[in-house]
Amino acid sequence: MYRLPTTFALAFLLAACGGESAPEPAEETPSEQSAIDTAAAETAAMDSNRQSLPEVPGDGVSTERFARDVRTLASDEFAGRAPGTRGGRMTIDYLVREFSEMGLEPGYGDSYLQPVPMIELTNAERSAIAVDLQGESMTLSYPEQMVINSRRLGTEPHAIEDSEVVFVGYGIVAPEYDWNDYEGLDVEGKTVVILVNDPGFATGDESLFNGRAMTYYGRWTYKYEEAARQGAAAALVVHETEPASYPWEVVINSWSGAEFVLASDESAPRVALEGWLTVDAARDLFSRAGLDYEQQKERAKQPGFEWVSLNARANAKVRNSTRRGTSYNVLAQLPGSERPAEAVIYMAHWDHLGRNLARSGSEGIYNGAVDNASGTAGLLELARLNAAAGPAERTQLFAAVTLEEYGLLGSRQYANDPVYPPGMTAAAINMDAMTVLGPTHDVTVIGYGSSELEEILASAAERQGRHTEREPSPEAGYYYRSDHFNLAKIGIPALYAKGGVDHREKGREYGLEWQAQYRAERYHKTADTYGEDWDLRGVAEDLELLYAVGREVADSDRWPEWYEGNEFKAIREESRK
Template sequence: MKKYLNLVAPIAVILPAIALSGCDTPQSGTPHQAAQPQGFEQAYQSISSEDLRQYTKVISSDEFEGRSPTSPGEKKTLDYLTSEFKKLGLQPGNGDSFLQPVELLEITADPDITLNIGDETLPYGENMMLSTSREQELVELKDSDVVFVGYGINAPEYDWNDYAGLDVKGKTVIILVNDPGFENPDSGKFQGKTMTYYGRWTYKYEEASRQGAEAAIIVHETEPASYGWSVVANSWSGPQYGLVKQNGNMDRVAAEGWIAHEVAQNLFRHAGFNFEEEKAKAMQGPYSQALNIKASATIKSTLKKSDSYNVIATLPGSSAPDEHIIYTAHWDHLGKDPSLKGDQIYNGAQDNASGTAAALTMAKAFASLDTPPARSVSFLVVTAEEQGLLGSKYYADHPIIPLAKTVANINMDAMNILGKTKDVTVVGKGKSELEDYLEKAAKRQGRYLVEEDKPQAGYYYRSDHFSFAKKGVPALYAEGGSEPIDEATAQYRKRTSLITTGCYHQVCDEFREKWDFSGVQQDTQLLFEVGYDIANSTDWPQWSKSSEFQRPAQ
């Protein structure tokens, strides 16, 4: 479960408003067959399973201690990555440095928190989670009026505003998870079952903050959330990370959290309302209802600031070096847990030593070209993805390469270790013209594009490419599909899935010699060709008209 910091305006409003000066007027267009300098085919074929295997094995080894930000494992990881990029012949991406400092704020809430709301006294963890993103050791919520605000969405392009005519300053808002299309897919509202960013819990806290609310609490329901209560409880306990901000994040709601579905039902009943009836009204159109009850809570937190680093390396373009294609991956994972018996290291082999390995292997292929691509190609390997996309968010807020000169972002996160596939899964399929380039490269491999199997889970908003998308830079996230290339691969896939299923964010996500890296190779070659074609094109790929993101107006 991922945490992000707040935007400063509704997504539909902020993207066109971002001023990106100095950019040539982007031209829409589909990919064309670029004139390929001698060496493309050799570079493409040089992307080997063995390189990918070796990089993954090294980066996920115990020596790197689980790669937790600000830990000794980070220092070892940074030293390794900068050394490898130097060996490959890439240049430092940040002046004379391969590193970009990222100042992190660690907030650990005292679990002795009680939320008093109406007639309910809710203990921390069991069916209520509460914390703060503010840089404050003590946050108090006192007799705050409670208002149900439906889905908590302000989306002009969908003609939807749950806050219309409502003053929630100083109040506590109760919000439904997901967006109005999920449970009413035939209504024509939003994008049906496919979640928009308005359905993500991160957006709901951001919007509540913009509206001036004092606290924002989301009602958890497993199906629309796409995960159970245990995920909420595990993700929101212990240290939580954010970026250090000059204002101490005081523009954020003071308290943010979750309550379980049954708690909401009891709460509404005691307030004289039926939760399911109120939810049904909220599904039909913008809706709010004062509950005529109060909320109080005290949150005590321990604060700690520390520095972590993004890694950025660049292969300068041969004729348009100021224009960049940026590949992203995250180097971090969850570190060590000394309280565990036996294995204490979260090695993060698939998530995301494999994506970092793909970045290094791809950099090697680009560096081997006889003639560099026309545009520059940069590799941004970020920190603190697991803490809420913080490294990529910091970069997007403090770009080294101007966003106006960033043609596209291509993301690599948790590569396919289950063998070659006939299909390519496009997360957030239909969002941009980058998929035209992807389709061309997929056809070269005899593959076809498919939608992710759970678009309602909103995975497009849960990895580092999203930090670029929020700023209007077209961003692609594609990965191995689900249809094995042959029967032998199908049998391997079944065997391996039995071992790896359930290893997400667990100590069992560790390198295995029996892993088949041919699927990782296949996808790395695929994304190499996408970036190569864009880098040798004069096109500026655009978002689709149905996307909630758009390039800023020039």
């Protein structure tokens, strides 16, 4: 799962992360026996209810095939599946072979491969930010107080010179919320200072944006994009740990190495400089400008906020070196029997972070078993099930996308060059880091409250004897950190759901502990390897569930919609015209 751009370069990329083993099963005690008996009864009831789900062909989900695919993709031989490496090429070949053997047709014209042309930008020069506050000088230094980069192309320096600094609150233009932080402001040539996250998180007001749950407008990526659309010269986001959901060290690590852009995005508008300020640096800057940072932040939470000048001028520059390369999305399809021009997309990212050449042998390999060999294996299993079931009314497209770990770039390339137009794509279902801790009562919906796909999911889950729940940390904005997000941005209703944490036999605390341990000890580390003690019963149930959701949409003329107030609803309505 993508959090922030990593520091690892493409295979170009000499990169790193993976390996895992699950915690030892809890030893059974007499006090647990009644809970286990109850769970067994519930499992039997679930089995009897499954006849109500869309019939899964053959013997249903095969955990043996799933485990085989994960073991292969997360093996040392595949060396962490970094795009542009031998392991990346082996992954692509494996996926093409599997899709072909299922009898699925190529999904990109007459090929299974959709090229993803890449440009790597490596910082060769980064100045401090020199600020002139009406004769008083202030210097913001890297990395203690700020980080700046540029995603503009070319080897000439990208700079701001004597650029007026203005505070634009959360830097949001959201017509559906009647919110415009740039109203009445011409930012041409200016440097905008922006708060992280959105006003709903800041106030906790459920009627404002999406309350504590982050919206797309809260993502730093949106803030740079909007600043560029407005014509700003530079955009600086103020980092605070709670609303960002990660510490300053993550910003430093993520912004100190190579950055990647798509060649297809070369003409996209970009500010000259993108960056972050520490909250202490922002407080100092505001204070020198005669403003109180906390008061200004309080103003920014309120509807009708008006921008304010800091009466300051900024100077800074960045110079990059560039090189180009190509990776590939792997696309396969099962054409629809009735409406082949309409599609349902299933997706998972096949890439991970490769290996760290400073560590010898398997110690340096980031196998990425959970993230995301598990999702890729799930994609293959769903493709096999649908191939065995035969064509649905709509086409089903199976997309194994690349470069998720480097900025969701494979899915962005698909969004830029879709096989099926957004307005003719009924839904997308994403699998990223499947839950391998065993069967759960709950199903976690990331981005809960987004679209009508959740109603289909909830109905199918109920027939399994399960229920859906919001993800534990909606304020972290995980919905905007995996590949379905790029499809949502072009209007396609997208579902990101997985097994929950309330283990049917060991309880919620066990599931929460397992999840926390994975995050702390194995996520993006060399410990994320396949474990023979993985409990795949939950994976089987989750894949049956996603099969049911996808098949129901593919075998109907229903067009699931975004819920009212969702930031992608207007885009969908326009595409459906």
